[in-house]
Amino acid sequence: MDISVDQIDKWRQVKSETQNLEFKEAKTQFDTKRLFKYCVALANEGGGHLLLGIADQAPRQVVGTQAFTDLMDITSKIFIAIGFRVDVSEVAHPDGRVLVFSIPARLAGTAYHFEGSYLMRSGEELVPMSEDRLRMIFAEGQPVFESKIALDKVSASDVISLLDTQSYFELIQLPYPIDREGVLERFIREKLIIHEGSHYKITHLGALLFAKNLDSFDTLSRKSVRVTTYEGKDKLRTLRDTIGKKGYAVGFSGLIEYINGQLPANEVIGQALREAVPMFPEIAIRELVANALIHQDLNEPGSSVSIDIYSNRLEISNPGLPCIEANRFIDEYQSRNERLADLMRRLRICEEKGSGIDKVVSSIEMFQLPPLDIRIGEKRTYTTLFAHKQFEDMDKSDKVRACFQHCVLRYLIGEKMTNQSLRERFGLGSRQSDVASRIVSQAIEEGMVKLEDPENASRRYAKYIPYWA
Structure with a gap:
């Protein structure tokens, strides 16, 4: 593979390294086992290029490398060690020798490993793939969960009795068809049901969204949303434990209404009267619940979305680990259940791609609440909304997390975080600029x-951007 000097210089101009592009100085040598690991990790992330002889920090100067002078030898060693071919090119750049390893993408349904370790990149590190991620890879090419069959050989009248067809047309804002055939035709087009001979099949997608009662479908009865309300800040005393029965789409509004009804209200004093205001902005609850439904690992048996309500917080969790790192939830989007996500967006249950979490963070700032907390467990993903705290009661991690989320939010609207904008986020006065500076x-x-x-020596007029920008 011929790679030109111009191509090297184009790669050097990218804003930051990506999952598919890696730079290493390697002036004199590069560890062979480390090379094998990078080849495996980049292949697992869709293929890419590893460049030796270039500094990995901007402005990414070409420093030249003396590593791997025998290209045939290293090409052979790579193939023997990891089992797939990597093309190696030597480029005579004016500033020094550059070595380029062109790594192919893994095959669908296959994950590559080195010495038994399935690797991927996480920031600057190479880490083993999670069990959740491996399961997703190995399932590639197989029927997705939404297209599998929830109930087979049902009649047309059974479809109408099991699924809330009326709600579909209300949510999609279309008039209800004048006959049953029109209803069935629309559901077939949406892949909610499949017509086969004189019978129909109800897909997981159809049942999961529009079931009148999920218990009618054996494979989905454990996918119902569970809402548990506790008396205090822990799980010692349960007040209510409720399991929803309706499909996600037809039951969503009722679910949000029920959650809001369980939340304690904050009481504020207006000009004349005391007024009860919600503990959390409804848009934040809606988006976080919708995200949990959309991004859950539907293939995880015996687990579902859980919503736990405490006196000081609301915790929403879903089975499965995210496809992107937690710090990128605000600005990136990747769903493991695209059909489910697409239909829920068209039904106006959740926001368009990538515009949900930013609205959550924006509404949190408007309510002057502590920042959203995102936590990745072993098999579940947790997002937590916290009740109002005075600035003095927030700990260091709260303030740093709020600073980061505010910085991302400003960046997404084409602005930059400043000392003043951060003070406004925390409700600090103009004389507290030193407090904001310490947080930054x-x-x-x-x-x-x-x-x-970075060249600007003045902190008074400094502007800040997220670490990944």
């Missing part, structure tokens, strides 16, 4: 935000 410094130390212009 802590966020920089933890690698969450960075200066837009």
Whole structure:
């Protein structure tokens, strides 16, 4: 594979390394086993290029490399070690020798490994793939969960009695057909049911969204949403434990209404009267619940979306680990259940791609609440909304997390975080700029935000961007 000097210089201009592009100085040598690991990780992430002889920090100067002078030898060693071919090119750049490893993407349904370790990139590190991610890869090419059959050989009248067809047309904002055939035709087009001979099959997608009672479908009865309300800040005393029965689409509005009804209200004093206001903005609850439904691992047996209500927080969790890192939830989007997500967006149950979590964070800032907390467990993903806290009661991690989320939010609307904007986010006065500065410094130390212009010596007028920008 011929790679030109111009191509090398184009790669050097990218804003940051990606899952498919890696730079290493390797002036004199590069560890062979490490090379094998990078080849495996990049292949598992869709293929890409590893370049030796280039600094990995901007402006990415070409420093030249003396590693692997025998290209035939290293090509052979790579194939023997990891079992697939990697093309190796030597480019005589004016500033030094550059070595380019062109790594192919893995085959569908296959994950590559080195010495038994299935690797992927996570920031600057190479890490083993999670069990959740491996299961997704090995399932590629197989029928997705939504297209599998929930109930076979049902009549037309059974379809109408089992699925809430009326709600579908109301949610999609279309008039209800004048006859049953029109209803069935629309459901077939949406892949909610399949017509086969004189009978119909109800798909998982159809039942999961529009079931009048999920218990009518054996494979989906454990996918019902569970809402548990506790008396205090822990699980010692349960007040109510409710399991929903309706499909996600037809039961969504009722679910959100029920959650809001379980939440304690904050009481504020207006000009004349005391007024009860919601503990959390409804849009935040709606988006987080919808996200949990859309992004759950539907193939995880015996588990479902759970909503736990405490006196000081609302915790929403779903089975499965996310496809992207937690810090990128605000600005990136990747769903493991695309058919489910697409239909729920068209039914206006959730926002368009990538515009949900930013609205959650924006509404949290508007309510002056502590920042959203996203936690990745061993097999579940947790998002938590916290009740109002005074600024003085927030700990360091709260303040740094709020600073990062505010910085991302500003970046997404084409603006930059400043000392003033952060003070406004926390409700701080103009005389508390030093307090905001300390929070920004802590966020920089933890690698969450960075200066837009590192050469700017003035902190008074400094602007900040997320670490990944």
